[in-house]
Structures are given as structure tokens and as C-alpha cells.
């Protein structure tokens with residue numbers, strides 16, 4: 716059975732809902748999935764072997780991109796000599812397109828993963844407003860096909 720790790724940061728619950736919905740869909744497709752709130756884990760989790768790593772983070776700030784506050788430490792620790800070579804990633808997050816940097820946190824994390832040698836297997840899921848199951852399922856189907 717394939718396995719996947721989901722780590723997310725969420726303030727009002729939207730990215731958390733998205734993470735749980737992604738998990739549900741993966742499990743329907745015979746994946747074993749570990750979902751962790753970023754407050755309960757650290758970058759060492761990325762050293763463990765998973766077929767796919769999914770990172771989810773909402774975006775905050777006004778004039779500049781701010782990661783969801785719980786995710787900041789995790790992001791900074793990615794800089795501490797971690798190699799993501801040979802690992803498959805997909806990114807997701809919730810935002811609001813009325814802000815200048817729509818889902819900017821998702822792009823920041825994707826750029827970091829890319830710089831550390833990780834493989835981004837599919838376009839990021841950027842949710843505008845409240846997350847809806849259908850959109851999440853469709854994206855997840857695309858990710859599964861891409862792995």
C-alpha cells in the first residue's frame with residue numbers, strides 16, 4: 716500500500732478541513748495517510764519514508780506574504796541542511812484572491828521544497844474562500860495520477 720504524509724497549518728480551520736478531505740480521498744484510493752497539524756510535528760518527519768508528502772498552509776499578512784503562524788518555525792527549519800532529494804511533494808492551502816499575494820504561502824513553501832531538491836508532482840491547490848469537497852477531490856485525483 717502507498718503511504719502519504721500531510722502536514723498542515725491552519726488558523727480558522729479551512730486548511731485543516733482541506734487536509735482531512737484530501738486524506739479521505741487518498742484512503743478511498745488505498746493509501747495509508749498520516750495527517751499532522753504542524754504544531755504536533757517537525758521537519759524530521761520529512762526524513763521518514765513516504766511515497767508522497769503534502770504540505771498545506773494558509774496565507775496571512777497584507778503588504779507581504781506571511782505564512783500561517785504555526786507553520787513559520789517548520790519553514791525556517793527546512794533551511795537547516797535538509798535534503799528532499801528523491802521525495803515527491805504536493806502543496807495546498809487556503810487564501811483569498813482579494814489579497815495581493817493570493818496563496819503566497821503555498822508558493823513560498825513550494826519554492827523552498829524545490830530548492831531543497833524535492834519533486835513537485837502536481838500544480839498546487841490554491842483555494843479561494845471556503846474549501847469545497849468537489850474541488851479538493853478533483854485535485855487529489857490529479858495528484859494520485861501524477862505520483
Ligand SMILES: Cc1cc2nc3c(=O)[nH]c(=O)nc-3n(C[C@H](O)[C@H](O)[C@H](O)COP(=O)(O)O)c2cc1C
Nearest residue numbers: 725726727728729730773775809810811814817818
Ligand atoms: C488579516 C488577514 C490577512 C490575509 N492575508 C492573505 C493573503 O495575503 N493572501 C491570501 O491569499 N489570503 C489571505 N488571507 C485569507 C486567509 O488565508 C483565508 O481566510 C484562509 O481561508 C485561512 O485559512 P485557515 O483557516 O486554514 O487558516 C488573509 C486573511 C486575513 C484575516
